[in-house]
Amino acid sequence: MRNCRKRAGDILHASALFVLLGLGVIPSPHADVVTPQVPAARGEQCVEPVEIMRRDHFEFITHQRDLTVHQGIRTPRYSLAGCINCHATKTAAGEYLPVNAQGEFCETCHTYAAVKIDCFSCHATVPTSKISQSP
């Protein structure tokens, strides 16, 4: 009786590990999971640490957009234009590539995560403003 229960417990434990490994919750030492190849941004660092940005960047963007549209607050820190200024890459000829084009910054992660972005049906995908600062 006891052995049966222990056996059942072992099987349950093993299957749980198997499932969790498959889901990627527990990092597996030999994972050959494909990760997105994100082009590097210009400048020293982002306005927030990378881990925070990966999880919460949309929170900053959606909060900022309401402040900008309704209250006229245009601080550059969380502005979408500010993101694009650093994250848009340039060709050798010096032309900007759209951040939502194939292989560019926003598109790589969003295609990987299968999350559709709504921003660029309206917002400029390259720095266009005369006063935009490219570091």
Added chain:
Amino acid sequence: MNSIRFHPSRSSAAFWSACGIAAVFLLIGLAAAHHMETAGHWVTGMTNRVVWGMPHVFAVFLIVSASGALNVASLASVFGRSDYKPLSRLSGLLAIGLLVGGLSVLVLDLGRPDRLIVAMTHYNFRSIFAWNIFLYTGFLGIVAVYLWMMFEPRMNRFVGGVGGVAFVWRLILTTGTGSIFGFLVARDTFYSALLAPLFIAMSLAFGTAMTLLLGELVLRLKGETMSEDLVRKLARLLGYFVLSVAFFVMVSHLTNLYAASRQNVSLFLLLSGGLYTFLFWIGQIVLGTLVPAVLLLGRRLNSSGPILLSAGLVVMGGLVQLYVLIIGGQAFPMSIVSGFSESSALFDGVVASYRSSLPEWGLGIGGFALAVLIFLVGTRVLPFLPAQSPSQ
């Protein structure tokens, strides 16, 4: 009450063919909506001057007739006319189907239908549109409860109460629908307190016509017909409702014609509006009002043929009336500086041209098809249809 038996539709070739035809038109409607959303609204006839077109004509018709379709059930539950009881269940189902059909046309025509969740979570309560979202969804819930009261014998005693709530809700809903246009202070062609009662009268007319047509259709698919007594009673009601619509139209035009500042609006629709004038007199008045009124109220009716024809004419007349109201009302130039003639690159001062497009018709008819499909399939799933009593 226990003497009335109800059955579902029978699964016959005719029945499934009817459903199939409706499904095909529904698919066409969905394809049209998809095309409009991906390409953008430039593929339609709607412009910056005429922003609402054929889809809205169909949508408003469906929504208005949904409200009126429930009237048959109200006659039984609220006004104690038990001779209409055989049609109560059917009336509730039809109301739900028509409303869902109309709402889906409205939603699919939006510039950003993917933002429906935004519309359901952000409300500006100064807008009658925002109120209407609650009125429409609430209506669906109330009618569902109403049907439950009718179906479940232990709940039958609540039918009158819930029916009363549904009746009042309907009046508020239809007032809200009419007020979408009636509250437009900027436009002489719309701003009027008369639109609320006009829409209530329209709902009674269109809803009764749709009940006659679709009720007869679903029973014929089962190899039966609607009871002659009920058909005759509904026919008489329809005749009176159609005349009441004409009354409100007439009063509204007479009031406009009396004012030097507003007579242009009515003169346009009644005399100089080209297509709109033609549609008004021939489509709305002659074919949509006078002919049905004569047929329905004239002599003693013996067969259902003229009655169903009249119902069809009322439906067509209703669509025409909404076309003249909604599209004609936008095409008529809005005066920005009174006392001056205006002209500009954005077609100020001229009657805006509007040519309806295939995607718009596709979407509108698709909404109709969805309503019919919901209705037909509903009658198959649950016992909505009154059984023929032996004396018929």
Added chain:
Amino acid sequence: MSRPDSHSAAPPRRAFFTQAGAGVALLALAPGVRLVELALARSDDEPVTSANRWGLLIDTDKCQSGCTECVSACNEEHGIVGHGRPETDAQWIRKVDLKDDQTGHELSIPVLCQHCEEPPCVDVCPTGASFRRDDGIVLVDKHICIGCRYCMMACPFQARSFIHEDLSGQLTHAPRGKGVVESCTLCVHRIDKGEQPACVEACHKEGHHALVFGDLKDSDSELATLNSTVATRELRPELALKTSVRYTSF
């Protein structure tokens, strides 16, 4: 956002000449631009308040029939291009030619969003996307606009446009896209930096000076002074909209 530089590190004489030169240049730049207005430009992280109310005064005597500089400037400022479909192409400002039905007198006026204090478009918007900012500018929050076009039905001036097709190449300061409604923003992106709307600047540059921009609540401003000394009117005054844009000379 630019602020007047402090020249405290430079030698006093040079600083004096620099500032005097800047002052003269500013005065020569455009009538109606005052040094005080620039100095009081709100900083980026302060919310707008109702202490200001931005407005326009349009002198129809100075507005030339046939001139469309304000329209061209607006289109260029916001990246508005035509698609060869005038009935559905966006237009934030347009010239309307008027002719008095009784007297035959002709004139031409620009018509744009009037930035009403009681905007019908704000009343009817189901989601609240159409709203009035505290400083009087009526805007569309394009993030929550669902494209129902009810505001276009409600606007007494036909000032709003719906975007009927996919757009590309938008400018950073003027996001606009398919399926959403838009209208004149009174160049809110310029005002927030302390500048003038593009149409006003273009009209000055053209030499007509028909458009005056300013703060209606600042009684010292040229706009408020003009409004209180000459006869001005709203469009469609019977609607009692209390517009920020007023017209004179007709």
